[in-house]
């Protein structure tokens with residue numbers, strides 16, 4: 001009896017109508033040094049949703065082969081894209097800005113008169129700021145309902161599902177859980193297709209060149225995940241079909257490829273690097289590369305596409321390589337997130 005909350009305090013626990021919107025992306029290391037990258041890769045690559053290989057075998061390979069060498073090499077890659085003003089990776093800077101801009105739009109009336117009831121925060125699946133910290137912050141600010149928005153347009157178990165797993169685990173430790181909604185993937189939503197098509201057309205117009213081919217490069221996944229029923233491959237192709245239709249492009253003019261292959265197993269094909277080399281070798285001189293599967297620029301877009309793959313293209317004789325920025329926190333990008341949040345909050349605001 002002694003430990004019960006005094007009646008005068010009960011209102012403090014129960015009178016809130018506040019709603020949290022929790023934006024989430026994949027995550028990124030805290031620094032470019034060996035140990036920061038190692039900590040990040042260890043967490044990421046120990047996730048069974050990401051690596052589906054037999055456990056003991058994989059943990060052996062991870063600890064003996066991968067975590068001994070990859071952190072140094074990837075740390076050097078991260079250093080080439082690092083945001084030195086803030087001492088963080090671009091993925092973090094952009095995700096924070098998306099959250100701040102969304103909060104501002106809500107203050108400006110995006111959700112009608114729910115201006116002060118909706119609190120936006122952000123958290124990463126791996127590394128910092130964690131989903132745990134962000135969720136606890138929202139709850140501490142009185143949110144009894146949370147809309148979770150994994151910023152992956154196309155669903156995959158290795159991204160969307162594992163983000164949910166993590167959040168559910170956070171809630172599993174709470175006595176008084178907030179009610180939870182999870183935003184759907186948005187690979188075929190009009191605002192998203194318009195935004196990608198608009199950013200592509202805008203960039204090509206402003207740089208005044210006609211690419212021989214436009215490459216839509218999505219992050220890869222092991223082929224086995226597709227065969228096991230993961231909808232990611234189909235979602236990527238649906239997105240590309242809709243962009244083609246929106247821009248009146250043929251199948252040959254806008255092609256789909258998959259990047260960032262990891263390990264020796266077969267991944268979704270065609271591979272971005274091989275395709276880009278072959279395009280140049282077969283006479284393409286000007287290409288544009290768009291990365292619609294990434295809601296924010298990161299190592300995989302800025303370094304892998306903008307540096308590594310651009311070099312492959314030039315080495316094979318290509319002349320112009322235009323990497324189209326992700327939607328990021330641009331007006332177009334914010335419209336996509338705003339439309340998603342507006343739709344998913346219906347009935348709550």
Ligand SMILES: C=CC1=C(C)c2cc3[nH]c(cc4nc(cc5[nH]c(cc1n2)c(C)c5CCC(=O)O)C(CCC(=O)O)=C4C)c(C)c3C=C
Nearest residue numbers: 026027028029050074091156158159219221262298299300
């Ligand atoms: C090893 C398996 C991996 C799968 C499967 C995978 C799927 C996947 N990843 C993204 C988005 C991002 N991945 C990023 C980096 C990254 N991805 C993997 C591995 C897999 N990804 C690794 C090991 C890394 C780290 C870098 C490296 O060591 O190569 C990032 C960038 C993070 C950053 O800090 O900038 C993003 C974003 C998607 C969308 C996806 C499946 C659909």
Ligand SMILES: [Fe+2]
Nearest residue numbers: 026219260300
């Ligand atoms: Fe990845």
Ligand SMILES: [Fe+2]
Nearest residue numbers: 260299300304
């Ligand atoms: Fe990569």
